[in-house]
Amino acid sequence: MPYILSLNCGSSSVKSKLFSIPADSSPPSASEHDLLSTLKLIATADAGNIGAKGKDVEIELSWVDKKDAGQTVKKKQDEVEYTDIIPIILDLLTKENKDNGPSLDKKELRYVTHRIVHGSTHTSPITVTKKHQEGLKEMEKLSEFAPLHNHNAVLAIQATIDALPESTSILLFDTLFHQTLGPEIYTYAVPDIGHKTPVPLRKYGFHGLSYASVLRSIANHLKQDQSDVNAVVCHLGSGGSVCMIQDGQSKDTSMGLTPLEGLVGGTRSGSIDPTLIFHHTPDCAENALDKSDGRFISKAEMVLNKQSGLTALAGTSDFGTITTRMTNPSSCSQEEHEASTLAYKVYLDRLLHFLSFYLFKLKAHSHQSGGSEPIIVFSGGIGEKGAALRADVMRSLGWMGVHYGDEELGRNKLNKGEGVKEITTNKAKGPRVFAVETDEEVQCALMARKELGV
Numbered sequence: 001m002p003y004i005l006s007l008n009c010g011s012s013s014v015k016s017k018l019f020s021i022p023a024d025s026s027p028p029s030a031s032e033h034d035l036l037s038t039l040k041l042i043a044t045a046d047a048g049n050i051g052a053k054g055k056d057v058e059i060e061l062s063w064v065d066k067k068d069a070g071q072t073v074k075k076k077q078d079e080v081e082y083t084d085i086i087p088i089i090l091d092l093l094t095k096e097n098k099d100n101g102p103s104l105d106k107k108e109l110r111y112v113t114h115r116i117v118h119g120s121t122h123t124s125p126i127t128v129t130k131k132h133q134e135g136l137k138e139m140e141k142l143s144e145f146a147p148l149h150n151h152n153a154v155l156a157i158q159a160t161i162d163a164l165p166e167s168t169s170i171l172l173f174d175t176l177f178h179q180t181l182g183p184e185i186y187t188y189a190v191p192d193i194g195h196k197t198p199v200p201l202r203k204y205g206f207h208g209l210s211y212a213s214v215l216r217s218i219a220n221h222l223k224q225d226q227s228d229v230n231a232v233v234c235h236l237g238s239g240g241s242v243c244m245i246q247d248g249q250s251k252d253t254s255m256g257l258t259p260l261e262g263l264v265g266g267t268r269s270g271s272i273d274p275t276l277i278f279h280h281t282p283d284c285a286e287n288a289l290d291k292s293d294g295r296f297i298s299k300a301e302m303v304l305n306k307q308s309g310l311t312a313l314a315g316t317s318d319f320g321t322i323t324t325r326m327t328n329p330s331s332c333s334q335e336e337h338e339a340s341t342l343a344y345k346v347y348l349d350r351l352l353h354f355l356s357f358y359l360f361k362l363k364a365h366s367h368q369s370g371g372s373e374p375i376i377v378f379s380g381g382i383g384e385k386g387a388a389l390r391a392d393v394m395r396s397l398g399w400m401g402v403h404y405g406d407e408e409l410g411r412n413k414l415n416k417g418e419g420v421k422e423i424t425t426n427k428a429k430g431p432r433v434f435a436v437e438t439d440e441e442v443q444c445a446l447m448a449r450k451e452l453g454v
Helices: 032-037 082-093 134-145 150-163 208-222 276-280 299-306 309-314 319-327 334-369 380-385 387-396 406-411 440-452
Strands: 003-009 014-020 040-048 057-063 071-075 109-116 126-128 168-173 231-236 240-246 249-253 375-379 420-422 433-436
Touching: 003 082, 003 150, 003 440, 014 082, 014 440, 032 440, 040 082, 057 082, 071 082, 082 150, 109 150, 109 440, 126 134, 134 150, 150 168, 168 440, 208 231, 208 240, 208 375, 208 420, 208 433, 208 440, 231 334, 231 380, 240 334, 240 380, 249 334, 276 299, 309 319, 309 334, 319 334, 319 380, 319 387, 334 387, 375 380, 380 387, 380 433, 387 406, 387 433
Parallel strands: 003 109, 109 168, 231 375, 375 433
Antiparallel strands: 003 014, 014 040, 040 057, 057 071, 126 168, 231 240, 240 249, 420 433
């Protein structure tokens, strides 16, 4: 039986899901529903703390159809690099777990999907094999524009090819979903330059695989074609962004040339006056890394990507902790309470900035074209779990007819595995509001099946 392994590499983590697919190839006419219904989840394997100082790397493995078959494997931090994680995960899924999991040979792992944050102007996925690795070189060049993600993904792809020489890796870009942005949206008002850059200097947008997953789920829930959906989707996690989906296509989004633009993140500043960094970090152009592999990340990028955001404002990137400190002052010091309150208000303000703007544009489009009324969708770790944040957003949008009362309060919880939950009731005269679970790994497996015809 052939298998697909979906890998999702973050700046310090790897999430993966193992799926089985039918042995016979899927016909080109196979629908999304058919491809999804024959995609069976077998196991999940997630690794965290990669590169975290003083913390061991932990790999959590769980087999779907095996009771008590979950396990946590700890590896000493100084023994594990990104290139080591993939072989360890593969071993856990195959030879080391024949007693706990299914009898799985590495040769049956025929397809591996890789989520790539930055894909420049590519309009389709790239396939990489042991014999054809041209795409890897291009991905490494793009690491300059997503230095905390793309480089790790390239290491994971190379490790996959080495460990599974007969497999096919398919590279799926977060930027694919946003190739429908118009030039008036993606163009920056800066002068032309006389030198070539690895990618054109324009807005690209990110979290595209998540948005594609959410669009599919919400269209199915509403029993609409994806091309009929008008929605403002808020993907809120350690990194967050907002996307305006018009007639099933991305027409505006908060992130830009890199994931740094837009919302405040766990460690990202979000949009700021570009000149601020020159005053904050006078030597901002110098390399922040001491790496023997020749990688360069400026101090400006390091400060704004890894030392800013909620961490800079509240001393933690954990949104749940921030919410608790704000609403329950007795749980922390006065200083932590005040810092968390400010961090929450800043986060909410920036979110409402993009959300209300995109809603306004969608309402205008709906009025002019007669399309469906826009909806609001929350997804991602914070978007799915943050009931208090959703409530504050809905209260702030009362002027648009969004209603939040006792009934909505009782519905404002998305349980794990629920998929799609509508928060609003029929009392709402304005946009309907939903919380939707996103699944980038399933989306990658689905796109791979479409691309490869398997």
